[in-house]
Amino acid sequence: MALIVQKYGGTSMGSTERIKNVAKRVAKWKAAGHQVVVVPSAMSGETNRLLGLARELSSSPDSRELDMIASTGEQASSGLLAIALHQEGVQARSYTGWQVPIKTDSAFTKARITSIDHERIRAELDSGKVVIVTGFQGIDPDGNITTLGRGGSDTSAVAVAAAIKADECLIFTDVDGVYTTDPRVEPNARRLNVISFEEMLEMASLGSKVLQIRSVEFAGKYQVPLRVLSSLTPPELPVEQEMRSGTLITFEEDAQMEDAVVSGIAFTRDEGKITLLGVPDTPGVAYVILGKVAEANIDVDMIVQNQSVDGTTDFSFTVHRNDFEKVKGLIEKHVISAVGARQMIADEDVAKVSIVGIGMRSHAGIASLMFQTLAQENINIQMISTSEIKTSVVIADKYMELAVRALHKAFDLETPASAS
Amino acid sequence: MALIVQKYGGTSMGSTERIKNVAKRVAKWKAAGHQVVVVPSAMSGETNRLLGLARELSSSPDSRELDMIASTGEQASSGLLAIALHQEGVQARSYTGWQVPIKTDSAFTKARITSIDHERIRAELDSGKVVIVTGFQGIDPDGNITTLGRGGSDTSAVAVAAAIKADECLIFTDVDGVYTTDPRVEPNARRLNVISFEEMLEMASLGSKVLQIRSVEFAGKYQVPLRVLSSLTPPELPVEQEMRSGTLITFEEDAQMEDAVVSGIAFTRDEGKITLLGVPDTPGVAYVILGKVAEANIDVDMIVQNQSVDGTTDFSFTVHRNDFEKVKGLIEKHVISAVGARQMIADEDVAKVSIVGIGMRSHAGIASLMFQTLAQENINIQMISTSEIKTSVVIADKYMELAVRALHKAFDLETPASAS
DSSP: OOOEEEETTTTTSSSSSHHHHHHHHHHHHHHHOOOOEEEEETTTTHHHHHHHHHHHOOOOHHHHHHHHHTTTTHHHHHHHHHHHHHHOOOOEEEOOTTTTTTESSSTSOOOOOOEEOHHHHHHHHHTTTTEEEOOSEEEOOTTTTEOOTTHHHHHHHHHHHHHHHHHHEEEEEESSOOOOOOOHHHHTTBBOOOEHHHHHHHHHTTTTOOHHHHHHHHHHTTOOEEEEEEEOOOOTSOOOTTTSSEEEEEEEOOSSSSOOOOEEEEEEEEEEEEEEEEOOTTTHHHHHHHHHHHHHTTTTTEEEEOOTTTEEEEEEEEEEEEHHHHHHIIIIIIIIHTTTSSSEEEESSEEEEEEEEEHHHHHTTTHHHHHHHHHHHOOOOOOOEEEEEEEEEEEGGGGGGHHHHHHHHHHTTTSSSSSO | EEEEEEETTTTTTTHHHHHHHHHHHHHHHHHOOOOOEEEEEOOTTTTHHHHHHHHHSSSSSSSSHHHHHHTTHHHHHHHHHHHHHHTTTEEEEETTTTTTEEEEEOTTSSSSSSEEEEHHHHHHHHHHOOEOOSSSSOOOOOEEEEEOOTTTTHHHHHHHHHTTTOOOEEESSSSSSOOOOOOTTTTTTTTEEEEEEEHHHHHOOOOOOOOOHHHHHHHHHHHOOEEEEEEESSSOOHHHHHTTHHHHHHHOOOTTTTTOOOOOEEOOOOEEEEEEEEEEEEETTHHHHHHHHHHTTEEEEEEEOOOOOOTTEEEEEEEEHHHHHHHHHHIIIIIHHHTTTTTTEEOOEEEEEEEEEEEGGTTTTTHHHHHHHHHHTTOOOOOEEEETTTEEEEGGGGHHHHHHHHHHHTTTTTOOOOOO
């Protein structure tokens, strides 16, 4: 008998028919002798509908009240799932974030979980019930309802799993696992049976949308084994088969792992690039350039400064597209003349492509195979950034799909690696 | 400066446009120097939508989970109203039933309020805020969310008004007050400026739909002055004018009251009549007949037993139409032979028409004017029931509108009475 947390996304909860399917799936796990906690999202579209009403009333609605409103979506879907489970003959009870309670800080609309009181969940599990805990929400020290931000239900599920020391946290979603890259770009993309926590963290931060990055961080902090698997398979699929399906995100870097040096290719079009040409190569110039951006609370992703020639250098960095226009304005107004740069080039038609793999730690030459592959396709590399287990490049937007496919082939990701 | 509770029904909260109007109205009261607590219903249609989803999953959904689901409607509308008030430049904060807290028993879907902790509301009012409290819901001793049943937001508003000792509780609705009778039946029906609490209680229990009966009972228990008024007037209507509009339900039976002996005419088609003919007139026969009905938890309304003739009597009673078929079956199966009745007559084509007025206490001949009026119209009276301040008759369904109009005229309800 295992203790399992199962999270179901908004698509999986999108209609009463789908909620019935979730109930069938949960009932199957219960019948197989497992203890189950379920964390459902709101029915798909519901959170947007609620926030849309708030935005009809105000362009900058109060964030405490937004959480009051948005949290109702998960509360309703949790109650509905309890009723669907009763129909399957399963004892079940739903709990809101404040009823558990899931305690958070007071950062409305993007709160962080501080602690979970698991006594009530444990007692209900021990009495034979399936426990349903609303995703996405908690309660702050003053008794206000808080929400965890978009994708927060993943984080709720992982946090509950950590609190009750679950054997595994299953994230049921509309894809059947983590792929070597997005199958919509590379049809030969292959589902990974296992991926290390560190690789998953890089993939999530580099553009993979399968898991919300904060939930992966939380899983890392509390060593919660995560599995991403499909909620679109028939609910009657045998438990033994389902518990080995999808992708396991593991902390054990051992024989279980595939033997590949590169596990996946992530990509994003979410960033824009700003380059300052002819910046005098003097101490403190990077601070002058990026200090203004930091003051505006804007995150900078990649930063590249070249070797100086004739006492000047070119300085490039990328920011999220949502902040791009703002950053352009800041640089034009405050930075160009201050540092004496010759010119600014702002380019939104860029993409970032990254290879990720813990094998890169022990294998030399991985990055150069990446550069060689792109060169063969005549793709110019604009920026390079590396860390221990990933290499990212910025290239022209239009080459992104080509780059992903070429790298997927070059690193032989179509073929399962020897182990596992 | 007065302390005012304002309740807005689902129609008044039915869209973001209407919520903006509610906010304008509340802002106006605040600007006039009053302290205001607002109790909103869910947006119209929302509670039905949520319960409809539950019924798609189960024909007999668990009542605890129904409350979990249904309570979200008021939570969302309360948050939305807070945001709309902020847009009006008014400081406002919404509270759920459990946040106040409004404590109830554990009778899910029809819970009763046991106490309200008003400390939080008071503190927010004293800091200059408008306080929004979700209608319809509370929290039971085990920390579960409960709801008060249909129309429960009226009860929430009255209970909050009682707890904070409000000067008046304003029930904003889609009619502009309590009428002498339903204007759809009698176009000459007249709005009452004042009605006594006891009369309002009789009107509500006899078929008037303006106020939910439990909210009137609650107002009576805690002596909360209630006013029913329109939410469809322009929100800019001056406060001085609005605070005298609608109908005041008062506990002061003094000069304020109109001098009429009859204040209103209530009617309903919600009941069916069952008559047992030729019942032997022996002790205990009423118990045999109605005992079976009581065992099935069905409320009996009117009961009439005539003087016996030749040792037998006719026994009639009325029950709600929802229970009618069930009661017919019970009587046929268990009662007719047990009491030796000659025959059962079950008649659903009946209506109950009632005249209500505290003046009936001190004026003789009111009931006979009612009987005379109906006789002049050739309307046969099938059953009569009286109490201190009302007389009800059961007549054939088809005469109901005619009876209401004839009585309205006979008791001169078209003309305002002398006082007030």
